[in-house]
């Protein structure tokens with residue numbers, strides 16, 4: 171019989187026993203449910219001896235950093251946010267290959283994390299939100315390979331840290347499934363918009379901004395994405411999708427606005443349902459909803475004059491476009 175309150179008490183006691191009375195714990199925050207929940211649990215277990223570090227690589231959704239800060243700080247998490255946007259954008263300049271983007275982002279992430287944490291003094295422990303399915307996978311396949319033999323994209327998670335760090339690992343969620351983490355999150359007071367959030371890839375919007383990533387393109391994509399995701403929530407469709415995203419394509423096409431001819435970008439909206447993210451179906455979103463999204467996007471984002479909806483399953487497509 172799985173009882174969340176009981177499990178929380180056990181996990182806290184386990185962390186306290188491992189970390190002791192003076193150990194300092196470092197945690198990388200991605201903004202997702204696992205690391206956010208872990209931050210809340212650790213704050214309860216060791217208070218200010220936890221330092222949670224959130225690297226803002228500039229590839230996040232609109233307002234995401236602020237949302238994470240607003241969710242965690244009031245609940246006692248000692249959270250340090252790092253603005254590394256310029257470095258990441260600089261490192262991505264001229265890079266258009268999807269795998270190369272992942273490599274650059276993975277490398278910059280480790281650099282930024284090491285540099286920032288060095289300023290924060292000595293830590294004894296590194297906490298990670300490893301879940302049971304991750305444990306199973308890394309026992310069978312190689313680390314970071316989420317989808318085994320079918321994997322065709324490298325997955326450099328934000329939070330994927332170098333293996334030679336001299337910390338002892340704290341991984342209280344090693345026996346848990348995602349749904350259980352969500353229950354624990356509720357008990358610990360994590361707001362629903364983070365608790366029930368769709369997965370978001372470590373490289374963030376960089377792999378949804380097709381081709382070279384520029385600040386201008388990111389700004390366009392953030393606004394489109396925000397309209398789409400807020401719209402899904404507003405229409406009560408968000409929880410019925412496993413993941414939803416907007417892609418900024420490099421395609422420019424001719425359109426008309428008032429009596430002006432336009433020559434602007436095409437955005438693709440994608441929403442899928444899936445159990446395991448290895449295969450997925452495109453979500454059958456209502457036409458009226460799609461019509462509303464299309465109108466809002468072209469009216470509010472002038473750099474966009476065409477909106478398409480992706481009706482491809484996985485396989486043959488992948489969920490992300492890069």
Ligand code: XMP
Pocket residue numbers: 272323324325326327328369370371372373413447484487488489490491492
């Ligand atoms: P694909 O596009 O391979 O995505 O069908 C399957 C799931 O994995 C996520 N994804 C990533 N997550 N780093 C991540 O942390 C990555 O490089 C990455 N690439 C894809 C994707 O969002 C989906 O949930």
